[in-house]
Amino acid sequence: AEIELKLAHFLPTANGMHHTFMEPWARALEECSGGKVAVEIFPGGTQLGNVAKLHDAVRRGVVDIAHGLSGLPGGRFERTRIAELPFLFSSAGEASEALWALYPDYLAPDYEGLKVLAIHAHNPGQFHTTTASVTRPEDLRGLRLRFPTAAGRAMIEALGGTPVGLPPGEVYENAEKGVIDGAVFTWETMASFNLAEVMKHHLDAGAYVTTFWFAMNEDTYESLPDDVKQCVDDLSGDALAAKFGPWWDEWDAIGLERVKAEGHEIVVLGEADRAAWRDRLQPMIEAYLAELEEKGINAREIYAAMQERAGE
Amino acid sequence: MSLIRSVVDRLFLVAATLAFLAIVAAMGLTVADIVLRLAARITALAGGRPGWAVPGLVDLTQLAVMTAASLAIAVAFHRGTHVAVDLLTSGLPTGTRRLLAVVAALGGAALAALCLYTGVGEMRAQLQYTTLSATLGISYVWYWVPLIAGLALSVIAALLAAVELWLGTRPMQLGDV
Amino acid sequence: MSDPLVGLLGFVVALALILVGMPVAVALGLVGAVGFAILNGVSGAAFVLASAPFEAMFPYTLSVIPLFLLMGVFAARCGLSRDLYSAADALVGRLRGGLALATIVASAAFGAICGSSLATVATIGRVAVPEMRAAGYDDRLSAASIAAGGTLGVLIPPSILLVIYGILTEQSIGALFSAAIIPGLLATLLYGLSVAIQVRLMPELAGPPRALGRRERRADVLAAWPAALIFAVAIGGIQFGLFSPTEAAAVGAAGALLVALARRALTRPILGAAVMEVVSTTGMVFFIIVGATLFNFFVETAGLPQYLVGAIAESGFSAGTVLLLVIVFYLVLGCFMDSMAMIFLTVPFIFPVVTAMGYDPIWFGILVVTVAEIGLITPPIGMNLFVLQGVAPDLASRTVMRGVVPFLIADAVRLALLVAVPSLALWLPSTMR
Ligand code: NA
Ligand code: NA
Numbered sequence: 001a002e003i004e005l006k007l008a009h010f011l012p013t014a015n016g017m018h019h020t021f022m023e024p025w026a027r028a029l030e031e032c033s034g035g036k037v038a039v040e041i042f043p044g045g046t047q048l049g050n051v052a053k054l055h056d057a058v059r060r061g062v063v064d065i066a067h068g069l070s071g072l073p074g075g076r077f078e079r080t081r082i083a084e085l086p087f088l089f090s091s092a093g094e095a096s097e098a099l100w101a102l103y104p105d106y107l108a109p110d111y112e113g114l115k116v117l118a119i120h121a122h123n124p125g126q127f128h129t130t131t132a133s134v135t136r137p138e139d140l141r142g143l144r145l146r147f148p149t150a151a152g153r154a155m156i157e158a159l160g161g162t163p164v165g166l167p168p169g170e171v172y173e174n175a176e177k178g179v180i181d182g183a184v185f186t187w188e189t190m191a192s193f194n195l196a197e198v199m200k201h202h203l204d205a206g207a208y209v210t211t212f213w214f215a216m217n218e219d220t221y222e223s224l225p226d227d228v229k230q231c232v233d234d235l236s237g238d239a240l241a242a243k244f245g246p247w248w249d250e251w252d253a254i255g256l257e258r259v260k261a262e263g264h265e266i267v268v269l270g271e272a273d274r275a276a277w278r279d280r281l282q283p284m285i286e287a288y289l290a291e292l293e294e295k296g297i298n299a300r301e302i303y304a305a306m307q308e309r310a311g312e
Numbered sequence: 313m314s315l316i317r318s319v320v321d322r323l324f325l326v327a328a329t330l331a332f333l334a335i336v337a338a339m340g341l342t343v344a345d346i347v348l349r350l351a352a353r354i355t356a357l358a359g360g361r362p363g364w365a366v367p368g369l370v371d372l373t374q375l376a377v378m379t380a381a382s383l384a385i386a387v388a389f390h391r392g393t394h395v396a397v398d399l400l401t402s403g404l405p406t407g408t409r410r411l412l413a414v415v416a417a418l419g420g421a422a423l424a425a426l427c428l429y430t431g432v433g434e435m436r437a438q439l440q441y442t443t444l445s446a447t448l449g450i451s452y453v454w455y456w457v458p459l460i461a462g463l464a465l466s467v468i469a470a471l472l473a474a475v476e477l478w479l480g481t482r483p484m485q486l487g488d489v
Numbered sequence: 490m491s492d493p494l495v496g497l498l499g500f501v502v503a504l505a506l507i508l509v510g511m512p513v514a515v516a517l518g519l520v521g522a523v524g525f526a527i528l529n530g531v532s533g534a535a536f537v538l539a540s541a542p543f544e545a546m547f548p549y550t551l552s553v554i555p556l557f558l559l560m561g562v563f564a565a566r567c568g569l570s571r572d573l574y575s576a577a578d579a580l581v582g583r584l585r586g587g588l589a590l591a592t593i594v595a596s597a598a599f600g601a602i603c604g605s606s607l608a609t610v611a612t613i614g615r616v617a618v619p620e621m622r623a624a625g626y627d628d629r630l631s632a633a634s635i636a637a638g639g640t641l642g643v644l645i646p647p648s649i650l651l652v653i654y655g656i657l658t659e660q661s662i663g664a665l666f667s668a669a670i671i672p673g674l675l676a677t678l679l680y681g682l683s684v685a686i687q688v689r690l691m692p693e694l695a696g697p698p699r700a701l702g703r704r705e706r707r708a709d710v711l712a713a714w715p716a717a718l719i720f721a722v723a724i725g726g727i728q729f730g731l732f733s734p735t736e737a738a739a740v741g742a743a744g745a746l747l748v749a750l751a752r753r754a755l756t757r758p759i760l761g762a763a764v765m766e767v768v769s770t771t772g773m774v775f776f777i778i779v780g781a782t783l784f785n786f787f788v789e790t791a792g793l794p795q796y797l798v799g800a801i802a803e804s805g806f807s808a809g810t811v812l813l814l815v816i817v818f819y820l821v822l823g824c825f826m827d828s829m830a831m832i833f834l835t836v837p838f839i840f841p842v843v844t845a846m847g848y849d850p851i852w853f854g855i856l857v858v859t860v861a862e863i864g865l866i867t868p869p870i871g872m873n874l875f876v877l878q879g880v881a882p883d884l885a886s887r888t889v890m891r892g893v894v895p896f897l898i899a900d901a902v903r904l905a906l907l908v909a910v911p912s913l914a915l916w917l918p919s920t921m922r
Contacts, residue, residue, distance in 0.1 A: 335767060373549060376552075385776045393772070401509060415511070423522070427779075
């Protein structure tokens with residue numbers, strides 16, 4: 001192929017995001033280009049797949065395309081990550097489509113130097129615990145929980161738990177040894193990180209989402225011939241944004257089935273209970289937005305726009 | 313030369329002491345966190361549920377190890393303890409061995425200098441982005457400062473080693489750069 | 490020139506630089522940076538050069554390295570390690586090569602808590618080299634038993650490599666851990682056997698057995714109680730969930746420090762020497778990681794491992810031949826590459842090929858980790874050999890590399906057994922279902 005593109009991401013190849021999203025996406029681009037393009041994928045665990053370096057790597061053109069976590073390293077994608085505030089979105093589809101709709105007017109400053117292909121979020125995650133059964137906010141007091149995002153950390157703190165920072169790959173070992181009492185995580189990780197083996201109680205409170213970005217180096221994109229640009233455009237944006245809802249449902253279902261097969265306790269919160277949790281977290285949400293406003297980000301406006309979308 | 317050497321020796325003694333203190337700090341913080349955790353569990357038996365912990369233990373440990381490792385790399389250059397293999401070189405004549413040792417030292421200086429030069433650029437980029445650590449939310453610049461300092465000291469140590477090896481004022485022990 | 494070929498050339502150049510005496514870290518780092526520049530341009534190489542040192546020192550799990558080194562130095566300076574060796578000597582000293590056996594058992598026990606091969610070698614090496622020298626052991630045997638013993642920690646659970654394999658292939662980590670127990674014990678046994686045969690054939694390798702009275706023997710064993718206590722706290726703490734294996738390093742260091750303070754062993758000159766020792770060894774280990782990180786950036790963009798795996802997969806050979814090729818592939822690659830990077834890069838490609846041929850996924854995990862771990866002690870590039878040399882700088886490379894050969898033979902026997910009798914790995918997990 002005359003154009004070789006490097007695509008890097010931070011996930012193991014067994015993860016759904018690799019084999020149902022990025023791998024087929026790369027092959028579709030190759031096919032659409034009529035063989036002009038070849039895409040080589042560098043998954044998690046490779047040097048190029050280092051989660052904390054993906055944003056720098058793609059902006060610098062060391063890789064051409066990357067899929068990363070908005071929250072790692074911290075301090076970036078601050079507009080997008082407002083979507084990670086607790087009890088805002090209630091499904092991956094809703095959140096992913098809202099993010100894409102808000103991208104041009106509200107989120108674009110987060111993505112300087114990038115041709116954004118998609119922004120997405122997972123289905124709201126759960127409180128997974130090893131031995132303690134959690135059903136009410138009070139039950140979190142004193143529990144050491146692995147946190148997923150900055151907003152998730154603030155949420156755990158506000159509810160009286162102790163947030164612990166751990167890379168996803170180390171959650172199993174630390175939970176097995178009892179160093180942490182649980183993790184705030186998605187159903188999907190119960191299967192992909194084998195956490196169903198150590199987490200015995202699951203509270204599906206619909207508490208939070210984590211955001212991801214999928215983008216190409218802007219100069220790389222501009223250097224592509226027009227027909228290849230067209231291929232990239234056709235494979236991303238609105239067409240891609242709509243797929244994340246069903247995909248996340250599929251990926252999460254695998255983890256949920258694993259948990260059910262193990263016969264664990266699963267508690268699902270109803271809408272009324274969720275409202276009570278949300279009320280408790282209102283001061284935390286306010287503080288989070290106020291801090292962003294201080295940095296000169298129109299955080300309240302973005303949050304309101306997201307709430308409007310979430311309500312639709 | 314010997315005046316330079318004694319000033320540099322003192323500089324690296326300070327660096328080594330700081331690196332050691334950073335390791336001891338990582339130890340102390342971790343043990344403190346474990347003790348707090350244990351105390352919280354015991355209190356929990358009596359019905360309380362305190363979430364005692366050292367805030368941001370992982371962030372702080374990483375900062376300590378970053379400081380220790382960066383400075384330690386420079387100290388290892390200064391003391392000539394970076395590992396080399398003497399499988400073929402031990403049988404060579406002294407002149408050849410000296411030449412190879414000088415080349416090796418210059419190679420070390422070049423690598424450290426390349427990492428230093430590009431690292432300063434990277435630190436600036438991090439400053440622009442205000443990248444933050446995971447738990448405490450402290451700026452990544454705190455992690456970069458010791459790294460840059462260690463790399464700069466490494467360049468100095470490796471260059472000094474090259475000069476001294478060339479002049480024959482430094483013995484060519486194994487692992488010497 | 491194709492990219493994989495550039496990768497191959499990089500291996501050759503790095504090896505040549507190492508053989509003419511360039512520090513391992515410098516050779517790997519320079520070749521990695523230059524190779525990356527050739528493949529991806531100067532700006533790409535600049536990115537990699539700026540990232541590698543940071544990424545090599547930042548991971549939290551690596552904090553075990555300086556902390557275990559700290560523990561090792563305190564333990565050695567306050568006589569804890571001598572106590573431990575006297576006790577081991579009292580228990581198995583009547584056997585010829587008893588201290589080498591004790592070293593291997595100690596490494597296996599340490600590996601059971603730690604999981605990092607480099608940290609195991611650094612800690613045990615710091616303690617064992619001087620003690621075995623004092624007991625009249627040949628450097629060849631003592632060095633090799635430490636380097637080989639260090640690999641046991643990779644297999645004996647908890648094992649970082651098995652966790653990674655489990656995540657990459659969606660296999661149960663619990664099943665992998667239990668599958669590793671018997672092969673881990675077998676490895677310990679075979680290393681012990683290797684020592685016994687070596688000292689029988691070459692009695693000059695081991696010091697003379699000491700004739701101790703029963704009372705002296707008991708006194709020696711009892712005197713080791715502080716060391717035993719630290720060990721019990723570290724292992725017990727992990728088992729009861731008081732702290733993680735990573736944190737156990739800090740507990741061990743603090744325990745050794747307390748003993749050193751209680752024994753008033755930390756005089757000013759001794760503390761000064763301890764500082765220099767901990768710091769220069771820490772620098773040595775982390776710089777090798779920096780160099781290896783740069784080198785791995787290069788090898789992975791060159792696509793060499795992926796290319797070789799693809800060639801094996803498409804060869805059309807029989808299942809047995811493919812397995813043999815896979816083993817050879819890992820052994821050869823392991824001479825140059827970091828075992829973790831190797832597993833990340835190759836397992837996703839090789840796993841579907843091998844399992845499609847009917848090999849058990851759990852068994853294959855044990856096999857892969859076994860061969861990756863053997864790579865840690867195969868010359869010319871074996872991380873354990875380098876770390877050991879760093880801990881005891883007056884050991885000659887040749888001594889270490891020659892000494893390790895009988896242990897490699899033990900590894901070959903173990904591999905053959907694992908391939909011939911898969912239930913060595915599969916029996917334990919099958920009883921747990
Ligand atoms: Na282990
Ligand atoms: Na090797």
